[in-house]
Amino acid sequence: MNDQNLVKMSEIDKSFAGNRVLQNVNFSVQAGEVHALMGENGAGKSTLIKVLTGIHSRDGGTITVKGKDVIFSHPKEAEKQGIVVIHQELNIIPHLTVTENMFLGKELSIGKTGILRKREMQTQTLESLKRLGVENIPPNETAGNLSVGKQQMIEIARAISTNAEMIIMDEPTAALTDREITSLFKVIESLRKQGVSIVYISHRMEEIFQICDRITVLRDGQYIGTKPIKETSFEAIVKMMVGRDLGERFPERSSVIGDTLLEVKDLARDEWFEGINFQVKEGEILGVAGLMGAGRTEIMETIFGAAKKSKGQVLLQGRPLDVTHPRDSIRAGIGFITEDRKDEGLVLNLSIRENVALTNLKAVSCGGWVSNARERDLVDDLIKKLHVRTTGRDQEVKSLSGGNQQKVVIAKWLGIEPRLLILDEPTRGVDVGAKKEIYHIMNQLTEQGVAIIMVSSELPEILGVSDRIMVIHEGKMAKVFKRGEADQEKIMHAATGGE
Amino acid sequence: MKKKIVNNLSQLGPLIGLIIIVIILGFTSDSFFTMNNILNLLRQISINALIAFGMTFVILTGGIDLSVGSILAFGSALTAGMLASGMDPMLAVFIGLLAGLLMGAVNGLIITKGKVAPFIATLATMTIFRGATLVYTDGRPITGLSDSFSFEMIGKGYVFGVPFPVILMLIAFAVLFFILRNTIFGRQVYSVGGNEEASILSGIRADRVKIWVYSITGMLSVLAGIILTSRLNSAQPTAGTMYELDAIAAVVLGGTSLTGGRGWLTGTLIGALIIGVLDNGLNLLNVSSFYQQIVKGSVILLAVLLDRRSK
The missing domain is CATH 3.40.50.300 (P-loop containing nucleotide triphosphate hydrolases)
Structure with a gap:
């Protein structure tokens, strides 16, 4: 031996x-x-x-x-x-x-x-x-x-x-x-x-x-x-x-960038961040880089209405977006895929069907009554579209793998047919195959004119997917790069406070 | 469809328990299986069942309501007071139920807006509402209610030989069952109890959902109190004392998880039946009320232990 x-x-x-x-x-x-x-x-x-x-x-x-x-x-x-x-x-x-x-x-x-x-x-x-x-x-x-x-x-x-x-x-x-x-x-x-x-x-x-x-x-x-x-x-x-060649790690993108959808002006929230100014256009992916704790998630929560801003303005298609509860932003067509899918994204002991329906209860019901048929159609359609590997719509999300759980979270938000989708660390704990599928979904969305904000700590992902990259350092905007201008060193430099 | 049946198999525990208890009592007591006794038994459980239905909603959201007994007492006293002063019985009942809804809403507001833990909040309001009842009644029963037929009907009446309280219980069950199963609100109750944070981020106003479940519970408690008042033809200031425990026991016996997000209303009905059948059967068997408590407690303990085992 x-x-x-x-x-x-x-x-x-x-x-x-x-x-x-x-x-x-x-x-x-x-x-x-x-x-x-x-x-x-x-x-x-x-x-x-x-x-x-x-x-x-x-x-x-x-x-x-x-x-x-x-x-x-x-x-x-x-x-x-x-x-x-x-x-x-x-x-x-x-x-x-x-x-x-x-x-x-x-x-x-x-x-x-x-x-x-x-x-x-x-x-x-x-x-x-x-x-x-x-x-x-x-x-x-x-x-x-x-x-x-x-x-x-x-x-x-x-x-x-x-x-x-x-x-x-x-x-x-x-x-x-x-x-x-x-x-x-x-x-x-x-x-x-x-x-x-x-x-x-x-x-x-x-x-x-x-x-x-x-x-x-x-x-x-x-x-x-x-x-x-x-x-x-x-x-x-x-x-x-x-078991096969995946091909390019980041799929080719071919979306046409349109008009400005979201505009954030001088946004601030207490001790978390201040002076945040940026825009996202239809069909565009804005990558948000920065160190953990720099305030990226907090900025997104504030735009989404899950936390109160202390200053500034958010405009959606030029009109002020006043949100006090996530419900308001969902109505305005904003989806938010949170960083922590177990604590914030899913109700683990409910089924895929019930989780997907959660953001779409209005759409699948009539006068407060949930229509089983409409719910089934919506959920099955999304399961198919996103290739969720499951035994059926009634499977508990708890028993799904990380990648498939993430797809359920995405499905939940695709159901509202968002105009703007915010993804916070969308591929964390997700394997390579599923990662590529998620990039693919993001591309499809932008082709339909959806604007995407993606927060990520994985620099290759930020570089591979984004049209523009905003770097946050200690609650402030450090730099904005266009696609092709940035590389890992430049982003890290800006993220750690370098001039 | 097939999957649903299998899924429900694990929920059969409470029902099997009920059947076993019923069979044992059927063999040991001659009078248990008489029509008279069964209807009597159903009428006895209707009060606890109504409260426990509300409690199921509360517990599904991850909360608890200890104030149901006091709400019952205040609502009954209020209704009885209005009746005694000659008000139209239906109006008095309506105002009583509304008061129950409001007392529940107060619980909900303290819990959501005041961010007080449900146990503490309802422990406090339990005392406050009981005190308010004593103040309102001056510590004495309210008697001399109206001899209106419709009010007496609530507690003592029969429809096609079925006691009216039983019919009220079944209607409440059917309505609440469908609310929980087939409405947006029902879905929100489960999701808020399963993961409040995720529910809020999905656009659900969790605070509203919670305020509503406590309000519903408050109203159902007063409904139970009105049945009691009609039966006794008087409102007692100490009515409903310790009722919260029987209601919670029924919910738990039915298999609803105290941590929220998991459970079903049918289970609660079965749980209330188990408690009622035990009370009734032990009485028929002339078991001393001292021993009855020991038996009841042991059955609850056993049920919960078996439930743990099967998970």
């Missing part, structure tokens, strides 16, 4: 209710490597990790840790063998301090009295954080006051304090600012040097090339292959994931 492998999973099979979700999957991680695990939503990545850590039992195959066969029946057992998962939703209790979070469930006490050894715990917390090269987190701070990036550091510190040898990170950068991503990568680098293995799950291709050593790709529950990152390319990985 090859003992270089810290963890080796061979020929893993797993079915749920007769549905084969993993079939002969191989996955092995060497000590001290950063290994990317990729695949479209629903390819089986999470299931594979859950089989590894004992949340799911496996139907077939073997797992060895350091050459020894193991069967974990609970994540705690995996943790004892040094395998720790850091989930996208962090396991931090916001009301407790950093130290209390670090020692949650394994507090140090004097003998067996239960009296805490607070000072000792603090020192150890500081040490663990130092080992990560993180020094700006005070151990007595309440965890909830820290940024998501810092909370994530606490989790990583907690993992290595238990002598983790392999840390699995599930979409770790999804909620981080660029600066935080940089420091996360530094931490990953230093962990690698200390011989800790990282399994890195992400949809962001750029990151994979930046920090990973090898990549394993799954598709439809099957093992497609493992390759050193140096011997592969963006196109090759996409092909492995989708």
Whole structure:
């Protein structure tokens, strides 16, 4: 046996209710490597990790840790063998301090009295954080006051304090600012040097090339292959994931830009942003770039009427748009696809049908009564148009993959036949195939004359899709670029406050 | 269609529970399955069922209403007072129901505009409305109501042999069932309870939806109170005390989630039947009222535990 492998999973099979979700999957991680695990939503990545850590039992195959066969029946057992998962939703209790979070469930006490050894715990917390090269987190701070990036550091510190040898990170950068991503990568680098293995799950291709050593790709529950990152390319990985050539990453655009639809004049909202001036024309895509927390989402919420402006004016086709509730903007033909689809976009325990109907209740009803037939027609039509992969309109949205959930959110807003569609991080947590479909939908809309504002933190996306790019820095407009004028450096420069 | 049936299978729990209880009582008591007893039983549950229907709406939006019993008492006292002073019975009933609607709206306004948690808000109004009832009645029952046929009909009448309160309950059930299932408002109730933020961003005025569910509940509570008043031919200042608990129990027994967004009105009707059948059956079996409470509580606990298990 090859003992270089810290963890080796061979020929893993797993079915749920007769549905084969993993079939002969191989996955092995060497000590001290950063290994990317990729695949479209629903390819089986999470299931594979859950089989590894004992949340799911496996139907077939073997797992060895350091050459020894193991069967974990609970994540705690995996943790004892040094395998720790850091989930996208962090396991931090916001009301407790950093130290209390670090020692949650394994507090140090004097003998067996239960009296805490607070000072000792603090020192150890500081040490663990130092080992990560993180020094700006005070151990007595309440965890909830820290940024998501810092909370994530606490989790990583907690993992290595238990002598983790392999840390699995599930979409770790999804909620981080660029600066935080940089420091996360530094931490990953230093962990690698200390011989800790990282399994890195992400949809962001750029990151994979930046920090990973090898990549394993799954598709439809099957093992497609493992390759050193140096011997592969963006196109090759996409092909492995989708099983075919996707062609251009950003589809060709051919819309005709028309008259000004929306005009924002000197818009401000309390401490969030001020002096925002811009226009969007029919058939145009305006990209909005900036760092996380720069105020992009807040600007969009204000235009949409979900938050009050303190100054300024919004004009729609030259007429002032006075909105006090999202309902007003929806009537005016504005749709808003929010950044967080689980908290703000969908009612998770309702069906696709009910979610799509939510913004279209007037249209599918008559005198307050919902017409089943009209509702069905509208929903089925949109499901078809957007290629939502589902068992039917009555499927709960909770059970859909991220990409398909996002399509349901889009469907909801296409139903109102918007004139202006605001999309906030429309492709976050969405796989490459679905991403391209979303770009395609955006193109179709602009061809019909719809104006689009797209907020995104992914620079390639901003550059690939937008006609114009507005950069926001700390609540102010930093710069506006025309298509072709901008590149990643210029945008980053403006976004970080450079002149 | 096929899917719908399967979907509903998981909701069958409460019904199966009811059937089991009914079978047991049928075997142990001779008088349980008499027409007389069944109609009597249905009339007994109509009061709790009406309140519980409203409570279902409130709980579906993720709220709770502890003030239903006090609203019932105030509405009944008001109606009785007007009757005693010789007002036209139908007008008195109408004003009473309107007062219920307004008391509910007050709850809704405190919760939405004042941003007070529903539990706290209705805990406070429960006390306030009870106090108002005591002030209005001077702490004494209001008697000597009108001998109008129409008012007596509400609580004591029969239509084709069916007690009138039962008919009122069934009409309310049918109307509310369709509102919940087939109207925009019904859809909004579920979505606000499932995810308020997403609902607002979808253009739904969540505040209005909430104010309405509390108003509906207030009105239904007074309707229940008027039935009670008509039956007793008097309004008691302490009427409806602890009724909120039976109503909440009926909703929960019916399988509606206390966190909101999930549930159904039919379940609540079944829940109210379970509670009513237990009360009735244990009485028929001459079980002491002390033990009755223990049995009732245990059944509620058991039902909720089984529900957890199946999820």
